[in-house]
Amino acid sequence: MTVPMLVLFGGADSTVRSAPRAPGCHRPWCEDILLIDSTSRPTIIPTDLHTDRPHSARMYDYFLGGKDNFPADRAAAEAAKAAFPQVVTAAQANRRFLQRAVGFLAGEYGIDQFLDVGTGIPTRPNLHEVAQSVIPHAAVVYVDNDPLVLAHARALLTSSPQGRTAYLDCDLLNPERILSSSEVRDTLDLSRPVALTLIAVLHFAPDEADPLAVVGRLLEALPSGSYLALSQVTADFDEGSISLLAETYRERGISAQPRSRAEVARFVEGLELVEPGIVAAHRWRPDTDLDRGLRDEQVSVWAALARKP
Numbered sequence: 001m002t003v004p005m006l007v008l009f010g011g012a013d014s015t016v017r018s019a020p021r022a023p024g025c026h027r028p029w030c031e032d033i034l035l036i037d038s039t040s041r042p043t044i045i046p047t048d049l050h051t052d053r054p055h056s057a058r059m060y061d062y063f064l065g066g067k068d069n070f071p072a073d074r075a076a077a078e079a080a081k082a083a084f085p086q087v088v089t090a091a092q093a094n095r096r097f098l099q100r101a102v103g104f105l106a107g108e109y110g111i112d113q114f115l116d117v118g119t120g121i122p123t124r125p126n127l128h129e130v131a132q133s134v135i136p137h138a139a140v141v142y143v144d145n146d147p148l149v150l151a152h153a154r155a156l157l158t159s160s161p162q163g164r165t166a167y168l169d170c171d172l173l174n175p176e177r178i179l180s181s182s183e184v185r186d187t188l189d190l191s192r193p194v195a196l197t198l199i200a201v202l203h204f205a206p207d208e209a210d211p212l213a214v215v216g217r218l219l220e221a222l223p224s225g226s227y228l229a230l231s232q233v234t235a236d237f238d239e240g241s242i243s244l245l246a247e248t249y250r251e252r253g254i255s256a257q258p259r260s261r262a263e264v265a266r267f268v269e270g271l272e273l274v275e276p277g278i279v280a281a282h283r284w285r286p287d288t289d290l291d292r293g294l295r296d297e298q299v300s301v302w303a304a305l306a307r308k309p
Contacts, residue, residue: 049147054252056204057146061121063091068121068148076252083244086298090281091200093291093299094231095123097281098199099130101229101305104285105195106134111227113194115184117172117218118201119144122152127197128165136162141187143178145171172201173209175217193225200301202267203233203246206255215267219308226308227274230267231281233258237297264302271306278304 054076058069062077069077080087105111112135116127119142131138142153142165153167166183178184188194196218205211219228235242235258242258249256264278276284281303282291 054254055146055148056249056254057120057144057149060091060200061123063088064095064123066121066123068152076248076254079248079252080245083248084238084241084300086241086300087245089294090233090299090301093282093294094200094301094303096288096291097231097284097301097303098127098197098229099125100285100287101303102127102130102195102197103134104305105227105229106131106138109227110135111193111195112138113188113192114138114140114197115143115178115188115194115218115222116140116197116199117143117178118198118204119149119153119167120200121146121149128159128163132160132163136160139164139187141166141168141184143168143170143172145169172198172205173211173214175214178218179221190221191223193227194222195227195229196222198228198230200231200233202230203257203259204255206257209255212266219271222308224308227305228268228271228308229303229305230264231301231303232264232267234260234264234300234302236260236302237280237300242300258300259302261302264304268304268306270309272309274305274307278302 049070051070052072054073058073059077059080061067062069062074084090102114112131114127114131119127125133127142128138128140131140140159140163144150144153147169150167150169159165164187166187168178168181168183170177170181184190198215202211202215205214215228219226233242233246233256246256246258261278268278279302280296280299281301282294282299283296284303284305286292
């Protein structure tokens with residue numbers, strides 16, 4: 001009998017080849033993942049991908065032009081584009097903010113340890129590639145709770161020979177598990193500064209989940225001299241479109257909560273903001289005309305970098 005499975009090929013152009021259900025499983029989202037890396041050695045990872053329902057990471061992959069998404073993700077993403085036609089522009093600007101912030105941290109401050117929570121499906125250049133291009137021995141722990149992200153992380157998020165990367169399958173809202181995990185403890189030295197990156201993930205944590213306390217707990221475990229980089233969708237610039245965008249996510253079972261600048265500022269209370277402070281993502285130290293030519297309402301994402309004193 002041929003065992004149906006989802007096939008991923010490691011490499012920059014990896015893609016989802018098929019997504020049939022596994023034998024004996026009557027749910028449409030029950031698959032095994034077969035990873036084939038650059039050595040052509042297969043690894044099978046049993047998982048539930050829930051391909052019949054959209055996932056925020058796969059929708060983001062679609063916005064960034066990726067191939068690792070399913071019809072439900074694409075339909076939800078198109079609904080999001082109808083609500084906020086600039087969503088692709090915003091996603092791309094947000095990604096460039098991540099790359100600039102990481103390059104700045106490594107290049108200007110010598111930060112060589114990163115804890116990236118809410119990683120998403122790998123999109124080059126990935127965080128560790130940016131950091132290790134500046135500091136080859138940089139260490140990165142990626143954290144996400146989507147099984148497709150997990151599969152790709154194991155295949156694609158490979159470190160430079162001098163550096164280290166690890167991947168933890170965990171939710172942002174479980175900070176104790178993140179901090180106590182062997183992936184974090186064995187990869188990062190928590191006695192030295194660490195950059196905590198929360199890029200385009202906090203808006204998926206509603207207030208009732210107390211994301212302020214979650215972020216506070218993660219920062220509490222990091223020493224003085226550590227940094228927090230974050231980005232968060234906001235309705236401050238285009239209330240109508242962003243409110244409708246959030247509703248399209250919530251209608252599909254995905255928590256979505258835009259936040260104002262004042263609400264974002266609460267995440268960095270007690271920290272030292274790095275200039276230019278809390279600004280629209282494309283305005284945070286732009287280095288390309290792609291960002292310099294954008295308007296705030298096209299991006300509708302607050303971004304900030306702050307240091308723990």
